[in-house]
Amino acid sequence: MRAYHLSGVADSPLELFELATPDPGPGEVSVRVQATSLNYRDLMISRRGRQGIVPLSDGAGEVLAVGPGVSRVQVGDLVAGAFFSHWPSGRISAAVHDSALGGAVDGMLAEVVVLPEHGVIAAPRGWTAAQTATLPCAALTAWNALVEGAPVRAGQTVLLLGTGGVSVFGLQFAKMMGARTIITSSSDEKLARMRALGADAVINYATHENWAEVVLESTGGVGADLVLEVGGAGTLAQSMACTRHGGQIALIGILAGASGQVNPGQLVGRSVDLRGIYVGSLEMFAEMNAAIDLHGLEPLIDEVFPFEQAAAAYRHLASQTHVGKVVVSV
Numbered sequence: 001m002r003a004y005h006l007s008g009v010a011d012s013p014l015e016l017f018e019l020a021t022p023d024p025g026p027g028e029v030s031v032r033v034q035a036t037s038l039n040y041r042d043l044m045i046s047r048r049g050r051q052g053i054v055p056l057s058d059g060a061g062e063v064l065a066v067g068p069g070v071s072r073v074q075v076g077d078l079v080a081g082a083f084f085s086h087w088p089s090g091r092i093s094a095a096v097h098d099s100a101l102g103g104a105v106d107g108m109l110a111e112v113v114v115l116p117e118h119g120v121i122a123a124p125r126g127w128t129a130a131q132t133a134t135l136p137c138a139a140l141t142a143w144n145a146l147v148e149g150a151p152v153r154a155g156q157t158v159l160l161l162g163t164g165g166v167s168v169f170g171l172q173f174a175k176m177m178g179a180r181t182i183i184t185s186s187s188d189e190k191l192a193r194m195r196a197l198g199a200d201a202v203i204n205y206a207t208h209e210n211w212a213e214v215v216l217e218s219t220g221g222v223g224a225d226l227v228l229e230v231g232g233a234g235t236l237a238q239s240m241a242c243t244r245h246g247g248q249i250a251l252i253g254i255l256a257g258a259s260g261q262v263n264p265g266q267l268v269g270r271s272v273d274l275r276g277i278y279v280g281s282l283e284m285f286a287e288m289n290a291a292i293d294l295h296g297l298e299p300l301i302d303e304v305f306p307f308e309q310a311a312a313a314y315r316h317l318a319s320q321t322h323v324g325k326v327v328v329s330v
């Protein structure tokens with residue numbers, strides 16, 4: 001079977017290898033991967049010069065074989081790998097980090113992978129492998145942000161930043177929950193697509209540098225109930241300024257900078273909860289899939305690249321011309 005490894009070379013981060021097909025051991029399953037998807041994290045890992053690991057946290061395919069003692073999963077099931085193989089439920093712990101696919105351990109950009117039985121989950125009903133591969137990181141992170149803090153209620157306002165994978169799923173889930181959604185983008189074309197997807201208000205953050213003011217105007221001066229903060233240091237001050245008193249910010253990403261000056265007084269003054277999010281557990285994944293089944297949600301896939309062109313998929317994600325998810329078929 002073929003698998004990519006990270007090369008550690010910035011301009012050409014992927015190397016293709018032919019390897020022996022792995023067999024599942026006790027409590028494990030092997031999966032014939034049919035599709036994977038990329039996240040900003042995968043760019044960060046390759047840019048740091050990481051070498052010798054199979055990249056990508058996200059992938060889905062059919063169960064090829066099951067090891068002794070496996071009872072929950074059967075050969076032929078369409079499953080996704082969980083971002084953390086060892087976070088079945090409950091609160092996150094430091095140990096969970098050691099099982100992050102495509103970071104701590106080998107990931108999904110391979111024709112066959114072996115995962116623990118509790119590290120895979122059935123696909124939503126009727127979904128293809130490509131659709132299912134969009135879920136493990138971006139979708140589950142958005143779900144965690146919306147549900148696991150003070151859960152979003154119908155009629156509340158959720159603010160999404162940019163039109164990447166997390167934000168688009170955040171928009172779709174927030175609409176599903178009956179919330180009002182505001183989304184920002186650097187592109188009017190992308191904002192038109194977000195309108196079509198159900199966004200109630202849109203803001204071009206490139207032409208409205210002080211976008212927080214527009215959010216405040218759009219909410220009658222009150223602010224958003226919840227912000228899915230994917231920008232980090234470069235956007236946090238404005239997110240704090242346009243979150244309502246007693247609202248929440250789910251701190252997710254660092255698209256606009258990993259470090260910078262933050263004025264915590266804004267949080268205190270507005271009694272805003274700031275909650276760090278790191279993807280989610282298998283239990284959250286199951287709850288998210290149940291909601292997807294019930295509401296017939298479909299992921300927004302920007303483009304599907306063939307396995308042999310995985311490097312082009314990396315470049316496409318880095319170009320930030322995408323909307324939603326970038327997929328590699330296997």
Ligand SMILES: NC(=O)c1ccc[n+]([C@@H]2O[C@H](COP(=O)([O-])OP(=O)(O)OC[C@H]3O[C@@H](n4cnc5c(N)ncnc54)[C@H](OP(=O)(O)O)[C@@H]3O)[C@@H](O)[C@H]2O)c1
Nearest residue numbers: 040141162163164165166185186253254255256278279320
């Ligand atoms: N904590 C976690 O568990 C977790 C999980 C998933 C992702 N993340 C993090 O969340 C962030 C988003 O990840 P992703 O995979 O969804 O990324 P992505 O798909 O690569 O998102 C890229 C998009 O983000 C938007 N963007 C870039 N700079 C921006 C800015 N200054 N303000 C607002 N939007 C901006 C752009 O949208 P427009 O072109 O529309 O402007 C861009 O196309 C990353 O930092 C990632 O590391 C964290």
